[in-house]
Amino acid sequence: MSPAPGPVTACAGQSMSRPFGVHSSGLMPDDRRHPDAPSLRGGDVDDAFATLRNRERRFALYFLLEHETAPIEELADVVVGWTAASTGATASRRRRNRVYVDLVHSHVPAMADAGLVSYDETDANVSLSPCPDAIRSFVRRACEVETGPGNAR
Amino acid sequence: MTFRDALDAVERRQLDLTVYASDRDRDLVAPFDTRNVTVDYRSLPADAETGFLVLRQRGEFVASIGLDQVREFLDPPIHRPWTDDLVGTAYRALLGVLDDTLCHSLDRRQLLATTREIENRAWRVGWGDLLVGFQRLSAFHDQMSVYETLAEETDLEIHVYAEVDRELSGPANVTLHPDPGGEIGDYWFLTFDGGGDELQACALLAEERDLGAYTGFWTYDADRVDDLATYVRETYD
Numbered sequence A: 001m002s003p004a005p006g007p008v009t010a011c012a013g014q015s016m017s018r019p020f021g022v023h024s025s026g027l028m029p030d031d032r033r034h035p036d037a038p039s040l041r042g043g044d045v046d047d048a049f050a051t052l053r054n055r056e057r058r059f060a061l062y063f064l065l066e067h068e069t070a071p072i073e074e075l076a077d078v079v080v081g082w083t084a085a086s087t088g089a090t091a092s093r094r095r096r097n098r099v100y101v102d103l104v105h106s107h108v109p110a111m112a113d114a115g116l117v118s119y120d121e122t123d124a125n126v127s128l129s130p131c132p133d134a135i136r137s138f139v140r141r142a143c144e145v146e147t148g149p150g151n152a153r
Numbered sequence B: 001m002t003f004r005d006a007l008d009a010v011e012r013r014q015l016d017l018t019v020y021a022s023d024r025d026r027d028l029v030a031p032f033d034t035r036n037v038t039v040d041y042r043s044l045p046a047d048a049e050t051g052f053l054v055l056r057q058r059g060e061f062v063a064s065i066g067l068d069q070v071r072e073f074l075d076p077p078i079h080r081p082w083t084d085d086l087v088g089t090a091y092r093a094l095l096g097v098l099d100d101t102l103c104h105s106l107d108r109r110q111l112l113a114t115t116r117e118i119e120n121r122a123w124r125v126g127w128g129d130l131l132v133g134f135q136r137l138s139a140f141h142d143q144m145s146v147y148e149t150l151a152e153e154t155d156l157e158i159h160v161y162a163e164v165d166r167e168l169s170g171p172a173n174v175t176l177h178p179d180p181g182g183e184i185g186d187y188w189f190l191t192f193d194g195g196g197d198e199l200q201a202c203a204l205l206a207e208e209r210d211l212g213a214y215t216g217f218w219t220y221d222a223d224r225v226d227d228l229a230t231y232v233r234e235t236y237d
Helices: A044-051 A055-067 A072-085 A093-113 A133-147 B003-011 B067-074 B090-098 B108-125 B137-142 B144-153 B222-236
Strands: A069-071 A117-120 A125-128 B015-021 B037-043 B052-057 B060-066 B103-106 B127-134 B155-163 B174-179 B187-192 B202-210 B213-219
Touching: A044 A093, A044 A133, A055 A069, A055 A072, A055 A093, A055 A117, A055 A125, A055 A133, A055 B037, A069 A072, A072 A093, A072 A125, A072 B015, A072 B052, A072 B060, A093 A117, A093 B060, B003 B202, B003 B213, B003 B222, B052 B067, B060 B067, B060 B090, B067 B108, B108 B127, B108 B144, B108 B187, B108 B202, B108 B213, B127 B137, B127 B222, B137 B144, B137 B155, B144 B155, B155 B222, B187 B222, B202 B222
Parallel strands: B015 B037, B127 B155, B155 B174
Antiparallel strands: A069 A125, A117 A125, B015 B052, B052 B060, B103 B213, B127 B187, B187 B202, B202 B213
């Protein structure tokens, strides 16, 4: 049941800068920039969008934006509870267990591959990776749109 | 088994609630914070509009429910038991999540909403035993029109238990069991046996521990419903 060899920090490597013409400071209105945030590399944005087309992954990441690290068991509870609540529904144990299995086998490994999170097998914690500020900014903005006031239910 | 035993048995069930919400909703579920229910808070990002509640037992996920539904529970709409409005409301969802959990500081309005849910079930099934306790006979008289309709339009066998504070009278098809003054005056209860369908069995039991403030639970567990109904019939029929 190991989603990824951990800890994985695909984002935290050397910074192969590319002329994106966007300064991360311009994209980051808030002050929660990661001190070790690497700069954006080619393909990072493609990878992030491709990975985060899945709603359960996004909600997992939104929770990590708030807490940085969470046990994968709790992440499953949060993803199922939050996505159900946003459509006015309750979530059962069965549905939660399905989300848990998807997190373990699919979502967390995929997000680790995209450099968004790392997974520590020894304590079963998922942590936000120090990924580029631009990516973090996308995710934060998506969180506002998807979970904030007036979000589409 | 007495009413008190039934409350104690439910109280022994340990439940952990965690509120996941932005800061403004962190105290929403304080009424559930009791000796056997712990309430924790974990923050969601400040923008998050829709918080939720996760129920766990011994660390294992039991169920989750949106805080909008919890809000509706804390200030429930009251419907007549035969209206379709009652079916499928968020209120019903919360009852399904928090059943067999002892709640404190329930007020009459919350109990009335739960009562309506049980009466509505009995109404839809249309037959079976519905036992209803009123703390005072005059409280039953306030609900008389509801029970006249239930008695006339269904094949339910309705038994009403009440402490006598006025002259005895009631609808023809309702059996009245007057209590000279004792336990009945302290409890609000209903049991419905499901009319032969155990999945429809449900009950509510709440004790008025302070004036207007009740401690109690509801259940969809057919055995628990049967225990309560058996006790009531043994003791008061």
